[in-house]
Amino acid sequence: MNKxxxxxxxxxxxxxxxxGNVFGWTIGEETSFQILDGFVGEGFNLIDTxxxxxxxxxxxxxxxxxxxxxxxxxxxxxxxxxxxxxxMEMAPDRKGLSKAYIISEVETSLRRLxxxxxDLYQSHTDDASTPLDEMLGAxxxxxxxxxxxxxxxxxxxxxxxxxxxxxSERLDYPRYECLQPHYNLCERAGFExxxxxxCKEKRLGVITYFSLASGFLTGKYRxxxxxxxxxxxxxxxxxxxxxxLRILAALDEVAASYSANPAQVALAWxxxxxxxxxxxxxxxxxxxxxxxxxxxxxxxxxxxIGRLDRASA
Numbered sequence: 001m002n003k004x005x006x007x008x009x010x011x012x013x014x015x016x017x018x019x020g021n022v023f024g025w026t027i028g029e030e031t032s033f034q035i036l037d038g039f040v041g042e043g044f045n046l047i048d049t050x051x052x053x054x055x056x057x058x059x060x061x062x063x064x065x066x067x068x069x070x071x072x073x074x075x076x077x078x079x080x081x082x083x084x085x086x087x088m089e090m091a092p093d094r095k096g097l098s099k100a101y102i103i104s105e106v107e108t109s110l111r112r113l114x115x116x117x118x119d120l121y122q123s124h125t126d127d128a129s130t131p132l133d134e135m136l137g138a139x140x141x142x143x144x145x146x147x148x149x150x151x152x153x154x155x156x157x158x159x160x161x162x163x164x165x166x167x168s169e170r171l172d173y174p175r176y177e178c179l180q181p182h183y184n185l186c187e188r189a190g191f192e193x194x195x196x197x198x199c200k201e202k203r204l205g206v207i208t209y210f211s212l213a214s215g216f217l218t219g220k221y222r223x224x225x226x227x228x229x230x231x232x233x234x235x236x237x238x239x240x241x242x243x244x245l246r247i248l249a250a251l252d253e254v255a256a257s258y259s260a261n262p263a264q265v266a267l268a269w270x271x272x273x274x275x276x277x278x279x280x281x282x283x284x285x286x287x288x289x290x291x292x293x294x295x296x297x298x299x300x301x302x303x304x305i306g307r308l309d310r311a312s313a
Contacts, residue, residue, distance in 0.1 A: 001043035004277050006205035007177030009150035011081055011119060013046040015271050016296050017207050019282035020049035024062030026231075027284045032066045033073070038289050040079055048180075048207065048280050050085035050124055051109050060090055061112050068114035083120035083207075084109050085154060085180075087127060097127035099138040106142055122152040122180060126160050132167040140173040152178030154209070158194035165202055178205040178277070185247050185266055185312045186213040186239050196275050211270055211279035212263055213239060219248055219262040243312070250311035254304045260294070267295035269308050 003012035018039045023032040036047070053063035064084060071077050086105045089095035094105070109118065121142065127135065142148040153161055153176045161179065168175035179199055183191040187210065199206050212218055214232050216239045224240065227233030251262035258265065270279040283289040300308075 003045075004205075006120070006150070006207075006277055008203055009120075009177040009205070011150055011177075013081060013205075013207075013278050014044040014296070015278050016044055016267070016292060017046040017048050017083070017278045017280040018044065019209070019280045020047055020063045020067055021053045022063075022282045022284055023049070023053070023066040024059060025054035025057050029066050029069065031284070033070050034286060035283050035289050036067070036070045037074065038286055039283075039293075040074075040076055042293050044293070045079060046081045046083060046120075046207070046278060048083045048209075050088070050122075051105060052085070052088045052090060052124065055090060061108070064109055064112035068112050072114050077115060081119040082113060082115065083122060083152070084113070084118055085122040085124035087124040097123055097130045097135045097138075099130075099134050099141075102135070102138040103141065106147060110147065117147055117149060119149045120152050120178060121148040121150075122154050122178070123156070123176075125155040126153075126157070128160075132164050133171060136164065136168055136171065136173045140171075143174045150174070150177045152176055152180060152205070152207075154180035155182070158198050161195070162198055165198075176204065178207060180207050180209055180280075182210050183208040183270070183276075184211050184213045184279075185217055185251075185269060185308060186244065188312060199275050205277040206275050207277055208270055208279045211281050212266055216240075216244065217247070217251065217262060217266040219251065222248065246311045247308075250307050254300070254307060257304070258298060258300075260298055261291065263291055264295040264298055265300070265304075265308070267292065268298035268300050269305065271296060272300055272305060 001014050003014055006013050049063045087097045139151045151174055165175050181191040216236050221236040251265050255262050255265045267279050270276050281292050283292055
């Protein structure tokens with residue numbers, strides 16, 4: 001497995017990360033364990049979760065709990081990198097990136113994960129009410145204590161991410177080594193531009209979320225009648241337009257030429273992006289996991305990438 005550097009953190013990751021948002025929510029613990037075993041058994045190592053998964057289903061912290069139970073049962077802690085997040089609202093009094101909250105919440109995540117360290121601890125969303133110096137000071141303390149190995153940011157603007165990097169340099173604190181942006185063939189504008197340039201310039205790792213546009217890029221939503229296929233189906237309305245159908249047509253065309261499927265091609269396009277370290281994708285079955293893994297073996301040529309670029313422009 002050819003691994004990629006995650007910024008300047010010293011961590012190296014395989015070119016696909018496993019999303020843990022489904023664990024304990026849309027799939028039970030035993031199926032989650034099977035998927036985790038299968039993922040790591042194929043040589044992949046980055047597992048992404050968050051404290052907030054799955055608060056919306058009345059199960060806050062369930063994803064971390066399932067992963068922690070798997071770590072205890074499998075004995076594979078040394079084989080994986082655990083990435084989790086802090087900052088989004090768990091309850092009215094449990095949110096944000098104040099030093100006190102980060103220091104408190106990391107202990108809760110460590111207990112659920114049944115580990116003594118988090119490999120990549122990420123600010124899930126920016127908190128403009130907390131000074132960057134305070135926020136980064138909390139992370140510096142956790143790194144010094146060995147509870148966190150590297151830090152990352154998600155849902156930050158280029159301006160705020162740049163300011164955080166400057167603050168880390170000024171204070172000699174650990175810097176954000178990774179950005180987790182919403183990025184895929186349907187969602188390009190938010191990352192391409194200032195954020196992408198900053199990540200390249202500062203050599204930050206990039207792990208993308210909603211890499212398959214919540215399932216749209218699998219090709220299973222091609223008309224409104226398909227929305228009933230999933231609880232997330234109604235959310236596809238924003239993609240089911242002229243541009244979205246053009247993207248699906250390009251995915252179908254490229255997939256046919258590579259004897260692949262649209263999801264594999266969509267992930268392969270991300271893997272081929274110079275700024276992307278690894279896309280994050282979730283699986284609810286071993287068959288889906290096999291599809292995700294196959295994407296890492298797909299090498300799109302310049303013509304195929306150009307076809308997808310033009311369709312999604």
